[in-house]
Amino acid sequence: MRKSFPASDLARDSRFRRARTEDRFEDPRNEYLPQGRRPGKLTPERPDAAHAARQMMHGIFVGEIQALEGAGRTVWDFDDTEAPFALKLDMARQCWDEARHTEISVKLGDWMGTGIGEFAETAFLYQAACNPDPVLRLTGVNRALEGLAIDVFNTMREFGQACGDPVLEFCEDWMLADEVTHVKMGSDWLRRLTEHDPERRERALEFQRVVDKLFSFRGFRGEGEDSPIQLARTFRKMAGFGDAEIDTIAADARDDADEEGWKAPVG
Amino acid sequence: MADPAAPRSPFAPWDRRELPGLFTVEESARRVGHYAWIEMRLFEALGGWVATVPELDVKTTLGRHCYHHAWHAELWHKRLPELREMRPERLIAAPNAALEAFVAALTEPEAADLTVEKLVGVFRVLLPRKIAAYTYHLAATSRITDGPTIRSLGFILDDETTDWREGEMLLQSLIGTDEEVARAARRQAELEVLINRAGGIAGPGSLGAQPAPSTVGAPS
Numbered sequence: 112m113r114k115s116f117p118a119s120d121l122a123r124d125s126r127f128r129r130a131r132t133e134d135r136f137e138d139p140r141n142e143y144l145p146q147g148r149r150p151g152k153l154t155p156e157r158p159d160a161a162h163a164a165r166q167m168m169h170g171i172f173v174g175e176i177q178a179l180e181g182a183g184r185t186v187w188d189f190d191d192t193e194a195p196f197a198l199k200l201d202m203a204r205q206c207w208d209e210a211r212h213t214e215i216s217v218k219l220g221d222w223m224g225t226g227i228g229e230f231a232e233t234a235f236l237y238q239a240a241c242n243p244d245p246v247l248r249l250t251g252v253n254r255a256l257e258g259l260a261i262d263v264f265n266t267m268r269e270f271g272q273a274c275g276d277p278v279l280e281f282c283e284d285w286m287l288a289d290e291v292t293h294v295k296m297g298s299d300w301l302r303r304l305t306e307h308d309p310e311r312r313e314r315a316l317e318f319q320r321v322v323d324k325l326f327s328f329r330g331f332r333g334e335g336e337d338s339p340i341q342l343a344r345t346f347r348k349m350a351g352f353g354d355a356e357i358d359t360i361a362a363d364a365r366d367d368a369d370e371e372g373w374k375a376p377v378g
Numbered sequence: 379m380a381d382p383a384a385p386r387s388p389f390a391p392w393d394r395r396e397l398p399g400l401f402t403v404e405e406s407a408r409r410v411g412h413y414a415w416i417e418m419r420l421f422e423a424l425g426g427w428v429a430t431v432p433e434l435d436v437k438t439t440l441g442r443h444c445y446h447h448a449w450h451a452e453l454w455h456k457r458l459p460e461l462r463e464m465r466p467e468r469l470i471a472a473p474n475a476a477l478e479a480f481v482a483a484l485t486e487p488e489a490a491d492l493t494v495e496k497l498v499g500v501f502r503v504l505l506p507r508k509i510a511a512y513t514y515h516l517a518a519t520s521r522i523t524d525g526p527t528i529r530s531l532g533f534i535l536d537d538e539t540t541d542w543r544e545g546e547m548l549l550q551s552l553i554g555t556d557e558e559v560a561r562a563a564r565r566q567a568e569l570e571v572l573i574n575r576a577g578g579i580a581g582p583g584s585l586g587a588q589p590a591p592s593t594v595g596a597p598s
Binding site for chain 2: 123
C-alpha cells in the first residue's frame with residue numbers, strides 16, 4: 112500500500128457520486144438566486160428547511176467518512192520519526208470516533224428522510240488530510256476540518272432543539288463532544304510539535320488559515336445572521352482556539368462573502 | 379459475623395494461582411516488545427486501508443479495530459519499563475526478518491477490489507496467530523509475579539477474539555463465489571507460509587518449545 116493516498120482514489124460503492132468542488136460552487140443554478148439573497152441561518156421557519164437539513168446531514172455523513180479516512184492515512188503515512196507514537200495513538204482513537212460518526216450520520220440520514228448518494232460528494236475535506244508535513248496535516252484536519260465539524264454539529268444541534276427533534280439534538284450533542292476533543296488534540300499537538308520551531312508553527316497556522324477560508328464557503332460558515340453554519344465560539348474556545356483566531360476566521364469569511372458574493376454550494 | 383481477628387490465608391480458598399512460571403523478566407520483556415511491534419504494524423495498516431475499501435461496513439470496522447490495536451500497542455509500550463526495559467524502543471522490534479517479510483506482504487494490497495485479500499491477511503492469518511501467542515503467554519507465565527502482563531493479556535485477548543469473530547463474519551459475507559473462495563484460500567496459504575517461517579508473532583517459540591517426545595512405552 113502506498114504512502115500518501117490521493118483524494119481521487121478514495122474507495123466508494125456505486126451509490127456515491129463524486130463532484131468537483133469548483134463545479135459545486137460554480138453551479139449555474141446559483142445564478143437564479145436573486146442578487147444578495149442568502150437563505151440565512153438554518154431554522155425551521157425557512158421554507159427550504161427540511162431539504163437544507165437533509166442536504167447538510169448528507170454532507171456531514173460524507174465528511175465523516177473523509178475524516179475517518181484522513182485520520183487513518185495519518186496513522187499509516189508517517190513513520191515514527193515523522194510522527195510520534197502518541198500522535199498516532201490519538202489519530203487511531205480519532206478513527207474509531209469518526210467511524211462512529213459515520214454510523215450515526217447514516218442513521219440520522221434515514222431518520223431525516225435522505226439516503227446515501229442523494230447528494231453529490233466532493234473530496235475537499237479529505238484534501239486537507241493530504242499534506243505531506245504531519246504538522247500541517249494536523250492543523251488542516253484537527254483544527255480546520257474538525258473545527259468546521261464543531262460549527263456544523265452545533266448548528267444542527269440547535270436546529271434539532273428548534274424543531275423539537277430530540278433524536279437529532281441528542282446525536283449532534285454527542286458528536287460535538289467528540290469533535291471538541293479532536294480539535295483539542297490538534298491544538299495540543301501543534302503546540303508540542305512546533306515548540307522549538309516557530310517558523311514551522313507559522314507555516315502550519317498559515318495553512319490552517321487557507322483551509323479555513325476554503326471551509327467558510329465564501330460566507331456559508333460565519334457569524335452573520337445570514338450564514339447557514341454559525342461559528343461556535345464557545346466550543347471552539349473549549350478546544351483551544353483563542354479569540355483572535357476565531358475573529359480571523361469570522362473576518363475572512365465576511366470578507367470572502369462580500370468580495371465574491373455569497374453562493375450556495377449546491378448538491 | 380466472622381471474628382475479624384481470626385487469621386486468614388492471603389489467598390482465598392478458590393484462588394489456585396501458583397508462583398512458578400516459564401518466563402523470566404527478560405523473556406517476558408522480549409515477548410512484550412515483539413507484541414508491541416506487531417500491534418503497531420497492524421493498527422497502521424488498518425488505518426491506511428480505511429480509504430482503500432469501498433464497503434462501508436468494512437470501512438467503519440477497520441476504523442474501530444485500528445483503535446483497538448493502537449490501544450494494545452500502548453499497553454505493551456507501558457509495560458516494558460515495568461519489566462526493567464528503560465529504552466523500550468530497543469525491544470520494540472520484529473523477532474526476525476521473516477516476520478518483517480510477512481508484514482510487508484500483509485500490507486501490500488491497496489486496490490479497491492482487494493478487500494478479501496486485506497481481510498484474509500488480518501482475520502484468517504494474523505489474528506489467529508496473535509490469539510495463539512497471547513493465550514500461550516497467559517498459560518505459561520507466573521500467574522502471580524507477572525500479574526500486570528496477565529491483566530493486559532486478558533483485555534487484549536477479549537478484543538482480539540471479538541474482532542476476529544467480526545472479521546470472519548465480514549469475510550463470509552463478502553465471499554460469494556467459488557472463485558472468491560479460491561482467492562481467499564490462496565491468499566491465506568501465501569501468508570501462512572510467511573508467518574510460519576517467522577515462527578509466529580514472537581518468533582520461534584511463540585507457542586513455547588516443542589516438548590520432547592515421550593519415551594514411556596518406547597523400546598529400550
